Amino acid sequence: MPASDVSIVAFGRPERDDAQSHVLSAAAALGAATRLVTSAEGEDFSSMDHGSIDWRRALDGAHWLVTSASTAIEGETARFAWGAGMTFGELEGSRTVMIADLPKDSSRLAECWGAVIERIRQVHVLFIEPAALGPISQLEGVDQSGLLREIRLRGLVPHVCTLDGQREALVEHALGSVRAPAGPLSSSHEWLAAFICALPSSGPGREGVERAARAAGKVDSPSV
Known part of the structure; x- marks a missing residue:
């Protein structure tokens, strides 16, 4: 399955300045079909009318729903939409990619990470941004070198990943660990985009995960 056959939806800010929009842009540059779900024009994202989002329509045919931890603390109604998207994703067959990023206000890290933990069983791919590895390992009381494995075991997340x-x-992942060169891509978001574009067609088991990770590392940095 080429990237052009992969469909990705992201939920995030209309300014497209968040992690999920960076992933969406990189995936679009690879040829994936992409769509951003956000607040209506002229509407504040933090107080958006979350009930106006038709998630079934938005996720129709989508392989992935991409969002981030920090989005959960953008405002109460944005958080409602954030959670609803994941719930409808389960019903519609779209798998959630969660980016564990650092909030602008570092004092709220425990709050946004806690929101992810509450929804962890709905997450299929958890990508921890490199800058967030240390702070999250401190929150979890786990050595940074063992953080990914511990989160996967505790949360039963199919894929937990990062760049070192x-x-x-x-x-x-459930069958072990994969380490692969990240290649020439210039950002972690570009690697994640390439990984989720490759994963649906990479095949089952450890070999499939390794194929997707290695394929992501061989992608040239797209112009986004």
Whole structure:
């Protein structure tokens, strides 16, 4: 399945300045069909009318719903929409990709990470941004080197991944661990976009995860 056959929906800010929009842009540059679900024109994202989103229509045929931890603390109604998207994703067959990022206000990290933990069983791919590894490991009381595996075991998340300082992708999954070169991509969001574009057609088991991770590392940096 080429990237052009992959459909990705993101829920995030209309300014497209958040992590999920960066992933969406990178996926579009690879040829994926993409769509941003956000607040209506002229509406404040933090107080949006979350009930106006037709999630069934938005997620029709989508492989992935991408969002981020920090979106959960954008406002009460934005958080309602954030959760509703994941719930409808389960019903419609769209799998959730959660980006564990750092909020602008670092004092609220525990709050936004806690929101992810509450929904962890709805997450299919959890990507922890490299800058968030240390702070989240401190919150969890787990050594950073074992954080991905511990989260996967506790939350039963099918894929927990990140990029390390050596430009390698690390993926923990139900059948073990994968370490693969991240390649020439210039950002973690570009790697994640390439990974989720490759994953639907990479095949089952450990070999499938490794194929997707290695394929992501071979993608040239797209112009976004």
